[in-house]
Amino acid sequence: DQQVKQNSPSLSVQEGRISILNCDYTNSMFDYFLWYKKYPAEGPTFLISISSIKDKNEDGRFTVFLNKSAKHLSLHIVPSQPGDSAVYFCAASVEKLTGANNLFFGTGTRLTVIP
Amino acid sequence: KAGVTQTPRYLIKTRGQQVTLSCSPISGHRSVSWYQQTPGQGLQFLFEYFSETQRNKGNFPGRFSGRQFSNSRSEMNVSTLELGDSALYLCASGNTGRVETQYFGPGTRLLVL
Numbered sequence: 001d002q003q004v005k006q007n008s009p010s011l012s013v014q015e016g017r018i019s020i021l022n023c024d025y026t027n028s029m030f031d032y033f034l035w036y037k038k039y040p041a042e043g044p045t046f047l048i049s050i051s052s053i054k055d056k057n058e059d060g061r062f063t064v065f066l067n068k069s070a071k072h073l074s075l076h077i078v079p080s081q082p083g084d085s086a087v088y089f090c091a092a093s094v095e096k097l098t099g100a101n102n103l104f105f106g107t108g109t110r111l112t113v114i115p
Numbered sequence: 116k117a118g119v120t121q122t123p124r125y126l127i128k129t130r131g132q133q134v135t136l137s138c139s140p141i142s143g144h145r146s147v148s149w150y151q152q153t154p155g156q157g158l159q160f161l162f163e164y165f166s167e168t169q170r171n172k173g174n175f176p177g178r179f180s181g182r183q184f185s186n187s188r189s190e191m192n193v194s195t196l197e198l199g200d201s202a203l204y205l206c207a208s209g210n211t212g213r214v215e216t217q218y219f220g221p222g223t224r225l226l227v228l
Binding site: 002004008032034041042043045046049056089091093102103104105106107108 | 135148150154155156157158159160163171173177178207214215216217218219221222
């Protein structure tokens with residue numbers, strides 16, 4: 001059973017506009033959420049994270065929003081750039097419960113930024 | 116600083132065979148985690164090793180096993196391969212216990228015929 005879901009397999013956005021990638025989760029035990037970016041032939045790279053005690057975290061052009069009541073998080077990229085074209089994975093962790101580095105990933109959203 | 120390396124990068128096997136994949140973590144990192152990536156399931160956690168001990172295990176059958184050596188290099192073995200084992204296998208190394216400080220390798224693409 002997929003505990004982290006990304007229902008949009010792909011998204012296309014014009015350069016300079018906002019990209020919004022969405023993620024839903026089912027396990028209320030998740031207490032840490034992350035976004036990863038993956039280029040072809042490379043492993044995922046960490047982008048931004050948010051703890052369950054916060055509802056927003058910002059890092060440059062990237063902002064992650066967490067809505068715990070809806071079990072939903074989103075990644076906003078403003079402004080979008082062609083170099084942002086990649087597959088984005090949402091991930092969640094039960095870090096405090098297990099103390100171990102295991103992550104539950106979504107299926108990914110392929111973002112294409114059109115110049 | 117060299118990144119995480121995985122060998123081989125590509126592999127073709129037939130059903131019923133076994134396969135061993137290797138992961139060399141970043142120097143100084145003691146934790147290695149393995150993930151399976153398939154189009155329909157995304158990345159799924161297989162197991163994590165820390166200082167040669169399996170610290171956590173995902174929900175995969177016993178055909179999937181791993182180990183870690185004293186130099187932190189890790190191997191993953193899949194026995195009696197099935198068509199559904201075709202996937203990208205990623206390993207990630209870390210040291211601080213914070214998930215965001217895991218660094219992923221490029222993966223091994225396994226095709227089972």
